[in-house]
Amino acid sequence: MTLPKKITINSRSSNYFIEFKKANRRNFIDNIEIGDIIIIDKKVQSMHKLNSILPKNSIIKISANEKSKSFENLDKVIRKILFYGFKKNNKLIIIGGGISQDIGSFISSIIFRGVDWIFYPTSFLSQCDSCIGGKTSINFHEYKNQLGNFNPPKKIIIDINFLKSQSNKEIRSGVGEMAHYFLVSGNDDTNYFLKNFKRVIVGEKKISETMINKSLKIKKYFIEKDEFDRKERLLLNYGHTYGHALEALTKYHIPHGIAVAHGINIANYISYKKRFIKENYFLKIKECMDYIIDNNNPKIFDINKYLSFLKKDKKNINSNLRCILTKGPGKMFIHEIKFDENLISYLKEYFNNFLIKN
Numbered sequence: 001m002t003l004p005k006k007i008t009i010n011s012r013s014s015n016y017f018i019e020f021k022k023a024n025r026r027n028f029i030d031n032i033e034i035g036d037i038i039i040i041d042k043k044v045q046s047m048h049k050l051n052s053i054l055p056k057n058s059i060i061k062i063s064a065n066e067k068s069k070s071f072e073n074l075d076k077v078i079r080k081i082l083f084y085g086f087k088k089n090n091k092l093i094i095i096g097g098g099i100s101q102d103i104g105s106f107i108s109s110i111i112f113r114g115v116d117w118i119f120y121p122t123s124f125l126s127q128c129d130s131c132i133g134g135k136t137s138i139n140f141h142e143y144k145n146q147l148g149n150f151n152p153p154k155k156i157i158i159d160i161n162f163l164k165s166q167s168n169k170e171i172r173s174g175v176g177e178m179a180h181y182f183l184v185s186g187n188d189d190t191n192y193f194l195k196n197f198k199r200v201i202v203g204e205k206k207i208s209e210t211m212i213n214k215s216l217k218i219k220k221y222f223i224e225k226d227e228f229d230r231k232e233r234l235l236l237n238y239g240h241t242y243g244h245a246l247e248a249l250t251k252y253h254i255p256h257g258i259a260v261a262h263g264i265n266i267a268n269y270i271s272y273k274k275r276f277i278k279e280n281y282f283l284k285i286k287e288c289m290d291y292i293i294d295n296n297n298p299k300i301f302d303i304n305k306y307l308s309f310l311k312k313d314k315k316n317i318n319s320n321l322r323c324i325l326t327k328g329p330g331k332m333f334i335h336e337i338k339f340d341e342n343l344i345s346y347l348k349e350y351f352n353n354f355l356i357k358n
């Protein structure tokens with residue numbers, strides 16, 4: 001099977017596309033014009049010796065951590081952009097993972113009422129997921145992803161060679177994020193994922209590229225149907241409600257995609273307890289998620305704190321928890337659950353039986 005080297009995403013703002021290409025000197029010269037500003041993850045810049053092949057444009061280096069994604073930190077980045085004499089007809093070029101993307105895409109949406117941006121995703125997670133969909137998210141004080149809008153890039157260039165320098169934990173995080181797409185997609189994609197995910201974790205290049213490509217095509221289906229998260233796209237929240245609360249509980253020591261893998265286990269456990277799926281399906285997926293998680297578990301678990309984070313989830317309705325449960329591969333559905341004794345006992349049971357004793 002030959003993979004498409006170009007994927008177009010239809011969007012209400014304007015269509016944009018992904019190219020699978022080498023991010024070499026030629027490619028940078030083709031995409032970066034005089035006056036454009038490059039916002040780059042400093043780790044990626046040094047690990048891939050990009051200084052020697054990037055054009056001599058103005059460069060803003062950032063550290064990829066959740067603090068850099070804060071509302072206060074945007075001030076510094078915007079000051080630098082203005083200092084360099086950036087104009088409305090120039091573009092921002094973002095090179096890095098999901099954090100660099102969130103910073104650059106948000107700024108590009110507000111500066112001069114919006115400028116174009118081009119994205120070179122360099123982390124596994126940003127290549128298989130966040131690079132499309134157009135969401136921008138900035139943290140506000142201790143609250144993650146509270147400010148944002150929709151602002152897709154004009155173009156995304158995916159160079160799989162960036163992934164060689166990613167840590168195994170970050171690759172696992174990307175694979176955890178990718179898992180939810182394959183499971184939501186249906187039986188065939190679920191089986192394909194279960195068969196091949198370990199090869200991605202050990203860094204096999206060809207299969208990694210194939211699975212990134214497939215993952216983006218699954219996401220494309222959902223975002224083109226429901227770009228603004230009102231209906232079908234909500235199903236992609238599978239694993240996220242319970243995952244986000246775990247990320248917050250561990251103060252973001254568990255990377256996003258690994259928290260999503262935990263979140264898939266928890267959503268499946270609740271689906272099993274509510275008799276939507278059989279125990280053997282819960283256990284089959286759990287074996288795969290646990291391999292991805294690789295003992296990146298919360299060190300301590302306080303059920304009341306965990307519940308308080310679940311209660312704050314921005315997708316909740318009234319006082320109920322709105323989450324995605326499953327009746328099997330491709331059969332995810334939106335479910336509202338009361339914060340009652342049942343939910344609390346399922347969560348306690350899950351954490352006591354499967355996590356805390358590890």
Ligand SMILES: NC(=O)c1ccc[n+]([C@@H]2O[C@H](COP(=O)([O-])OP(=O)(O)OC[C@H]3O[C@@H](n4cnc5c(N)ncnc54)[C@H](O)[C@@H]3O)[C@@H](O)[C@H]2O)c1
Pocket residue numbers: 041043044047064065069096097098099100101102122123124125126129130131132133134135136137145162163164165166167170173256
């Ligand atoms: N906007 C969206 O649609 C969206 C979707 C999912 C996640 N996110 C956000 O993205 C972030 C997580 O994404 P991420 O995991 O890509 O974050 P990230 O940008 O922090 O990258 C993870 C780590 O990998 C490093 N890194 C990136 N590329 C590398 C490379 N090629 N070699 C070596 N190290 C490299 C980074 O410096 C960082 O330490 C979270 O803040 C999450 O909220 C946004």
Ligand SMILES: [Zn+2]
Pocket residue numbers: 177240256260
């Ligand atoms: Zn995610």
